[in-house]
Amino acid sequence: MNPFTFGNPIKDPARFYGRREDLRQIVNRLRSSAHESTSIVGERRIGKTSLLKYLDTPEVAAQLGLPPAEYCMVYIDFQGLTDITPERFWQRVLRKMERSICLPELLPEIQALREMGAFDLFDLEDLFESIAGRGLTTVLMLDEFEYVTQNPNFGSDFFGGLRALAIHQNLPLLTATRRELVDLCHSEELKGSPFFNIFANIVLRPFSRAEVLEMLDGKIILDHPDSEPIQNASSPWLTTMGSTELLLDEKQIVQANFYWVLGIAFLYH
Numbered sequence: 001m002n003p004f005t006f007g008n009p010i011k012d013p014a015r016f017y018g019r020r021e022d023l024r025q026i027v028n029r030l031r032s033s034a035h036e037s038t039s040i041v042g043e044r045r046i047g048k049t050s051l052l053k054y055l056d057t058p059e060v061a062a063q064l065g066l067p068p069a070e071y072c073m074v075y076i077d078f079q080g081l082t083d084i085t086p087e088r089f090w091q092r093v094l095r096k097m098e099r100s101i102c103l104p105e106l107l108p109e110i111q112a113l114r115e116m117g118a119f120d121l122f123d124l125e126d127l128f129e130s131i132a133g134r135g136l137t138t139v140l141m142l143d144e145f146e147y148v149t150q151n152p153n154f155g156s157d158f159f160g161g162l163r164a165l166a167i168h169q170n171l172p173l174l175t176a177t178r179r180e181l182v183d184l185c186h187s188e189e190l191k192g193s194p195f196f197n198i199f200a201n202i203v204l205r206p207f208s209r210a211e212v213l214e215m216l217d218g219k220i221i222l223d224h225p226d227s228e229p230i231q232n233a234s235s236p237w238l239t240t241m242g243s244t245e246l247l248l249d250e251k252q253i254v255q256a257n258f259y260w261v262l263g264i265a266f267l268y269h
């Protein structure tokens with residue numbers, strides 16, 4: 001069976017490789033006394049969603065030093081949500097929090113707030129204060145966050161509020177975007193917002209040679225030690241594609257090579 005699948009983000013932690021230094025930095029910042037936020041930046045298909053999903057796995061998070069009794073990981077994907085509003089943003093966050101296994105005793109409070117419909121920053125502050133009061137840090141993982149920063153429905157007041165919650169109410173953020181957040185604002189005014197200085201940037205890079213080898217180790221018999229996925233630092237996606245190519249029989253290699261070149265052209269155009 002082909003152990004390499006490509007297309008969808010990695011959901012099974014057993015299929016997740018590398019990224020140890022990035023994870024270490026993200027976790028250290030979350031575990032610091034200020035519970036600091038991180039902005040994960042990287043090209044399409046470099047592995048942003050896979051990284052967030054990895055952190056969204058309770059056993060993995062616990063192993064990395066974020067036990068569910070202390071850190072509640074809440075993953076939200078904004079892909080395609082072009083007409084989202086701040087109200088719907090918070091509705092989505094609260095609904096995701098209700099489903100999260102680490103917050104059962106806080107369920108009534110979260111539900112009550114969500115059902116109120118129109119709530120303001122004070123209500124959210126109260127909620128996150130009572131969550132923090134129980135020794136829990138909620139980590140908001142906001143995937144494809146450009147759908148929010150580029151949307152004019154979200155003004156400086158929204159980002160000011162989110163910043164206040166992140167800093168003062170124990171609500172660190174992990175955002176994933178294709179470019180740096182300041183370069184993804186819908187207005188110049190927003191660009192100057194202090195919201196963006198709560199983040200440290202982590203730029204996801206193509207896999208190092210060591211990471212590629214780690215990913216390939218034991219999965220395939222390497223008849224081609226000089227093959228491209230090993231020779232060149234490669235995105236995990238390209239490594240997957242390249243590995244699939246190595247698993248194919250000779251007749252299919254031409255076709256796989258075609259996709260490989262397409263992939264490179266696509267990633268580095």
Ligand SMILES: Nc1ncnc2c1ncn2[C@@H]1O[C@H](COP(=O)(O)OP(=O)(O)O)[C@@H](O)[C@H]1O
Pocket residue numbers: 005006007008009010015016017018019042043044045046047048049050051215236237238240
């Ligand atoms: N850490 C990883 N280990 C193994 N494969 C990965 C990893 N990160 C990404 N991939 C591969 O790359 C593809 C694209 O990853 P994804 O997380 O969807 O990227 P992004 O969210 O940046 O667009 C996935 O389908 C998967 O095959």
Ligand SMILES: [Mg+2]
Pocket residue numbers: 009048049050143
């Ligand atoms: Mg993604």
